[in-house]
Amino acid sequence: FPSHDKALLSTRGALVREITPDGVFVDGGINFDAPGLFELNGAFDRSAVGMVHAVENGQEFIYVTDFGERLIRKVPALTGSNAAPANLTEAQVVSTIALQSALPESRLQDLTIDSLTGNFFVADDASGNAAIYEITPDGTVLGATDMLALGEKLGIEQGFSGQALTDFVNKFADLEGISIDPATRTLYAAIDDDGVGQFGLDYIGRQVVAIGL
Numbered sequence: 001f002p003s004h005d006k007a008l009l010s011t012r013g014a015l016v017r018e019i020t021p022d023g024v025f026v027d028g029g030i031n032f033d034a035p036g037l038f039e040l041n042g043a044f045d046r047s048a049v050g051m052v053h054a055v056e057n058g059q060e061f062i063y064v065t066d067f068g069e070r071l072i073r074k075v076p077a078l079t080g081s082n083a084a085p086a087n088l089t090e091a092q093v094v095s096t097i098a099l100q101s102a103l104p105e106s107r108l109q110d111l112t113i114d115s116l117t118g119n120f121f122v123a124d125d126a127s128g129n130a131a132i133y134e135i136t137p138d139g140t141v142l143g144a145t146d147m148l149a150l151g152e153k154l155g156i157e158q159g160f161s162g163q164a165l166t167d168f169v170n171k172f173a174d175l176e177g178i179s180i181d182p183a184t185r186t187l188y189a190a191i192d193d194d195g196v197g198q199f200g201l202d203y204i205g206r207q208v209v210a211i212g213l
Contacts, residue, residue: 015085029085030078050110065108065122072097072111072120097139110177121187125175132178132189145211147172187211
């Protein structure tokens, strides 16, 4: 995040909390589950899964992905208390980036902002089509990293073949989170077997993959 003394956590359409790096909750919070936000034609038709904190012209904002609607919404970083988080209303949504026609499927997980270009990187783990997309602030898709193709490339490099290669590649379809290291210009992607045990008890299903920008 632009400010390294705090982080923001999302609990899938419920609350956003601010915490210090050592895990202490800062007094405050935002309620994303306020009445109307998740109703039909509400601000969030599905759930707010991925999010990133940004400071623009001295003001704090949060960009949030909508898991099912292929949208990125910009909302203010509201203040409240731990006991009574501030309710986010539809009127407080600053802007929306529509990606419905630009992306082939609709399972937006996480997002991050490239501080050098101002572009977004968005993780989409749609079944059979997992990818990380680079998107401009106006919603134009500049390019994509095909996670299954990346998994196959890395698997072959590591000597996998047959079923072992298939199992390795399948893991890349479960794209959980992404983050950018601005110093090294590296994009990190977290992938996971989703705890279903498809790789067997002796297989480590969770992994972080480094991708050069």
